[in-house]
Amino acid sequence: MNIDATAPVTKFNQEYFHATLTKIAQLASATEHSTLGPVQEFEMLRNCGALEVVLPGGALDFNKPDMPALLKLLKDVGKANLSVGRIFEGHINTLYLIHLYASTQQQEKWYDGVKEKGDLFGIWNTQGKDGIQVYSSSDSFTISGNKTFCSGASLVSKALITGNIETPERAGWQMLIVDMEKIGKENIDAESWKPLGMKASGSYQINFTGYTFQGSDFLGQPGIYLNQPHFSGGAIRFAAVQLGGAEAIMEGTIDYLKTLNRTDDPFQQLRISNICSEITSGRLWLKQSGKYYDEWVDDDTRKDDLIAFANMTRVNIEESCLKIMEESNRCVGARGLMAPYSLERIFRDLSFYLRQPAPDATRLKIAEFFIQNPGGFHD
Ligand SMILES: Cc1cc2nc3c(=O)[nH]c(=O)nc-3n(C[C@H](O)[C@H](O)[C@H](O)COP(=O)(O)OP(=O)(O)OC[C@H]3O[C@@H](n4cnc5c(N)ncnc54)[C@H](O)[C@@H]3O)c2cc1C
Known part of the structure; x- marks a missing residue:
């Protein structure tokens, strides 16, 4: 088409x-x-x-x-x-x-x-020591500080950012929507983004100091950005994107081996079998976590289950993606990992994008859940 x-x-x-x-x-x-x-x-x-x-x-x-x-x-x-x-x-x-x-x-x-x-829209929560502070003035609000890892910084037209506010009416971690047309190009630091992969995400640092806005641009009350189960449960969305990268590696690997007439080799077949099993298990994790999300998101009695399942989905897909890259790496060898083949870029992108917040803490939370609920999910 x-x-x-x-x-x-x-x-x-x-x-x-x-x-x-x-x-x-x-x-x-x-x-x-x-x-x-x-x-x-x-x-x-x-x-x-x-x-x-x-x-x-x-x-x-x-x-x-x-x-x-x-x-x-x-x-x-x-x-x-x-x-x-x-x-x-x-x-x-x-x-x-x-x-x-x-x-x-x-x-x-x-x-x-x-x-x-x-x-x-973009959504930018990550920040360093010089993060966002929101101040009130007579009839409006002003921001000082920076956000890091602002994916799509020079593309998005509106961004949800979070920051600290301390006024008599509002106190805590507040969401607000910023109009990116009012943020000058000089506030977007393209030099801050020299990553291994995901270069095209343009996840630059942005300085919001001096941005003013009206109260109608606050989104919800302070603290609700971290509301559960939505906050941790949402990890299944980035896991889905990651698995997509792994699927591209699976297809790129098989295509490459076909080009070289190497698909009859039993060593290659063993690795292809491992790659395809990991992809299939990732798809099953996604399918089930999506189903549980719909069933449990509004049910307070299943909040912990939803979070635990989302946490497991995220870490299992991370493990699958790492295994798939290792197997594919051995399948295609050095020549397969060179341009013009796309695998070299996808490997860099996926390796980098797999680095998401608190991977160790997520695994500890899974362990805590099962220590409290040894029969988890067998109802
Ligand atoms: C491509 C890409 C795009 C992104 N886009 C956005 C975006 O648009 N918006 C946004 O808000 N964020 C974005 N992020 C940021 C992302 O959400 C995470 O905040 C970031 O990836 C975590 O960085 P890190 O791996 O350096 O974290 P770290 O917290 O430094 O973790 C690194 C390792 O250290 C461990 N660790 C963590 N804390 C400790 C500790 N106290 N002691 C010992 N070990 C510790 C972790 O478990 C992990 O193993 C993006 C990230 C990437 C990679």
């Missing part, structure tokens, strides 16, 4: 979406070296309706939960390009928090931005 990036399709279109993903995968090696980042990719995702897919009336409307389908969608985007997957997942995550915590008026405003202007 030919794709015309200038021809918008108003509703989410599966066929157009899959053709878009093929094109995104083809562009990935050039995009990695582009100073602009994946601009064209998001234009295409916008045009096939993917940015609106979770809005009311959309194919994956959050009001009609279908987490397994959303996870598959995220996996497919990650398979095309992990950096695009990271930024897209941030957009979906922000829309989810707006769905959960915004007032009806705010939802209308921010949803309309996506539908009418094609707004792309």
Whole structure:
């Protein structure tokens, strides 16, 4: 299917979406070296309706939960390009928090931005010692400080950021939506991003000092960003994107071996078997965690189960991705890990993107859950 990036399709279109993903995968090696980042990719995702897919009336409307389908969608985007997957997942995550915590008026405003202007959202919580502080002035609020790891920094039009606030009305870790059109290019530090992989995610440091906004841009009350089970449960979304990268490695490995007529070799077949088993187990983790998410997210009695299962999904997919890279590495050898083959880039991207917050603490929490509930999930 030919794709015309200038021809918008108003509703989410599966066929157009899959053709878009093929094109995104083809562009990935050039995009990695582009100073602009994946601009064209998001234009295409916008045009096939993917940015609106979770809005009311959309194919994956959050009001009609279908987490397994959303996870598959995220996996497919990650398979095309992990950096695009990271930024897209941030957009979906922000829309989810707006769905959960915004007032009806705010939802209308921010949803309309996506539908009418094609707004792309980022979500930036990570920061160093010079993080975000929010101050109140007479009729508005001002920010000082920086965020790090701001994926899509130069692409997104609106960003959910978090910061500390201490006023008589609000105290704690507060979410707010920033209009990126008001953030000057000089505040975005592209030099701060020299990673092993995920270069195209453009996860730069941003200085928000001096940004002013109205109270209507606060999203929810202080502290709710960390509300459970949504906070830890949400890890299944980035795990889905990661597994997409591993699927691209699986396909790239088999294609490479076929090109060299090496698929009859039993050593290679053993490794292919291991890779495909890990992919299958990752897909099963995602499918089941999506199902549990839908069933348990509003049930307080299952909150701990949901978090434990999401934690396990995340760490098992991390382990699977690491094993898949090791097996693929041996399958294709040095020549398979050189450009123009895409495996060298996907290895770098996936290795880097697997580094997500608190991997050790997540495993400890899984152990704590099973020490308290030895029969966990066997009900
Ligand atoms: C490609 C990419 C894009 C990202 N995009 C975003 C984004 O858009 N928005 C956003 O908010 N964040 C983003 N992040 C940041 C991400 O959410 C994590 O905060 C970050 O990846 C964690 O960094 P780290 O591995 O250096 O963490 P660390 O916490 O330094 O962990 C490294 C290791 O140290 C261990 N460790 C942690 N604490 C201790 C301790 N006290 N003592 C001993 N060991 C410890 C950990 O278990 C782990 O093994 C992104 C990250 C990546 C890689």
